[in-house]
Amino acid sequence: MTIAQSRSNSKSLWSDPKFRERLDDVLSPAIAIIILLVLWQLFASLPGATLPSPIRVVQDTWMLILYPFYDRGGTDKGLFWQVFESLKRVAIGYSLAAVVGISIGILIGLNRRISKALDPIFQILRTVPPLAWVPIALAALQQNQPAALFVIFITAIWPILINTAVGVRQIPQDYNNVAQVLQLPQREYFFKILFPAALPYIFTGLRIAIGLAWLAIIAAEIVMSGIVGIGFFIWNAYQNGFVSEIILSLLYIGLVGWLLDKLMVKVQTMILPESQRQ
Amino acid sequence: MQTLRHTAAQPIDQPMRTAPSAFLEIDNVAKIYPTKTGEYTVLENVNLNIQQGEFICLIGHSGCGKTTLLNMVSGFATPTYGEVRLQGKTITKPGPDRMVVFQGYALLPWLTVFENVYLAVNRVYPEKSQGEKAQIVKDHLAMVGLTEAAEKKPPQISGGMKQRVAIARALSIRPEVLVLDEPFGALDAITKEELQEELLKIWNEHRCTVLMITHDIDEALFLADRLVMMTNGPAASIGEVMQIPFARPRDRARIMEMPEYYKLRNYALDFLYNRFAHDDDAEK
Numbered sequence: 001m002t003i004a005q006s007r008s009n010s011k012s013l014w015s016d017p018k019f020r021e022r023l024d025d026v027l028s029p030a031i032a033i034i035i036l037l038v039l040w041q042l043f044a045s046l047p048g049a050t051l052p053s054p055i056r057v058v059q060d061t062w063m064l065i066l067y068p069f070y071d072r073g074g075t076d077k078g079l080f081w082q083v084f085e086s087l088k089r090v091a092i093g094y095s096l097a098a099v100v101g102i103s104i105g106i107l108i109g110l111n112r113r114i115s116k117a118l119d120p121i122f123q124i125l126r127t128v129p130p131l132a133w134v135p136i137a138l139a140a141l142q143q144n145q146p147a148a149l150f151v152i153f154i155t156a157i158w159p160i161l162i163n164t165a166v167g168v169r170q171i172p173q174d175y176n177n178v179a180q181v182l183q184l185p186q187r188e189y190f191f192k193i194l195f196p197a198a199l200p201y202i203f204t205g206l207r208i209a210i211g212l213a214w215l216a217i218i219a220a221e222i223v224m225s226g227i228v229g230i231g232f233f234i235w236n237a238y239q240n241g242f243v244s245e246i247i248l249s250l251l252y253i254g255l256v257g258w259l260l261d262k263l264m265v266k267v268q269t270m271i272l273p274e275s276q277r278q
Numbered sequence: 279m280q281t282l283r284h285t286a287a288q289p290i291d292q293p294m295r296t297a298p299s300a301f302l303e304i305d306n307v308a309k310i311y312p313t314k315t316g317e318y319t320v321l322e323n324v325n326l327n328i329q330q331g332e333f334i335c336l337i338g339h340s341g342c343g344k345t346t347l348l349n350m351v352s353g354f355a356t357p358t359y360g361e362v363r364l365q366g367k368t369i370t371k372p373g374p375d376r377m378v379v380f381q382g383y384a385l386l387p388w389l390t391v392f393e394n395v396y397l398a399v400n401r402v403y404p405e406k407s408q409g410e411k412a413q414i415v416k417d418h419l420a421m422v423g424l425t426e427a428a429e430k431k432p433p434q435i436s437g438g439m440k441q442r443v444a445i446a447r448a449l450s451i452r453p454e455v456l457v458l459d460e461p462f463g464a465l466d467a468i469t470k471e472e473l474q475e476e477l478l479k480i481w482n483e484h485r486c487t488v489l490m491i492t493h494d495i496d497e498a499l500f501l502a503d504r505l506v507m508m509t510n511g512p513a514a515s516i517g518e519v520m521q522i523p524f525a526r527p528r529d530r531a532r533i534m535e536m537p538e539y540y541k542l543r544n545y546a547l548d549f550l551y552n553r554f555a556h557d558d559d560a561e562k
Contacts, residue, residue: 174380175386177354177380177384180372181372181377183401188401192397193386196386
């Protein structure tokens, strides 16, 4: 007690419980990462190890880490540009999936017959993994770019569509009764009741979908040679035996995926009123 | 005072047939639901004529079909046999002329208190200007004492305030019939009494026809012109209709001192707990 008090005079930050907690938030993961790196370093230095150690990775990819913005034309670009190109594809494919998914989701949420008719098709298609769509997308669309977009679209649409439909079906009867007794016109029913009531579910779908879209772009780009993108970058590194570059790219992919999820949460808290958050 | 939106077309559709009849008629109504084990009769032989501007309370044990009966007036349910008519016109679907104050308030949580009421006003008076409609909303929020809370959203206000909004929304569109399904059931005793008095005051000013379900005999005696007591289900029907003779405007303390009050109260209690006791009670 007395020690703590005497310390708090000199270092008041340390005694602040909020600061301690925040420090803990940073420190605990940092320690876990350090342990992981040390273990990795140890295993990588065993005889017969096939993968480079973390120190080796940093040494090998030092130029890539330092210059993410370099651009020597063609596919020889820094990691920022590789990620940026991939994100652009995700943005396009994902937006399309959101628009189409929400629209069809509302439709099947409202109409029991359409829902029954389409449900088996959706249930089968939604379990097809992104990579399995790639050959058919390439065969149908002939070109890498639209095929990549299609793969993102088809991967991301299912959670959006299904969650939207559930959201529409779950509109409380009370709200529909209000609409009925007031005889609200369809347009007003849509904007004042249906859409806001389904919005939390739509956001759940959008958040799951952004993760899937990011998974899909990597899968799609890996098999599409000659395009700028983090997926193809990995494949290219593998073919040239640059294992360290692969590991660095994985780190980038993970970080971007994490940021995308954070971004969705942020958008959700901005748009959804507090009362409707799940 | 009232805007009789539906009366204009009515005499042509339905000629003199219903001319001498009441404002709101529940005519030999039965409601039968098909179930797996056969038909289930909820209501049977229900007849009630209600005059314009009357305040009617419905009382009965749970499961006696009170809500079903109310739903047939509001149009959310249709009778299997018989008819419910408002000003001679058969009721087939919900409409703003029979506005409902729902049991769970049914306010839209993403709209403010003002917007919740405006949604109704805007729908019913499309010909009025935005300013006029906003004024109607403001007047009705003031009437229930919610001017301050106009910009709040329903999750931010108390249950009593939500019920006030629901009442303001219902009254703002000047319905022919105001339908209330146990409006004060979920409120604490003090809020409940306050709201009862407010409702009565507003009703005294506007005199719309009110049809209200309650579980509370005192509430019914304070508010209603007539108390409709239902028999038990299945195949429930109207057991008795009690006239409540207290002069208006009513003062709660005053009428509770009257010997007549206890006579009526005991009569109703006797009806509910002896003559038409709930099955569980009857077995004892």
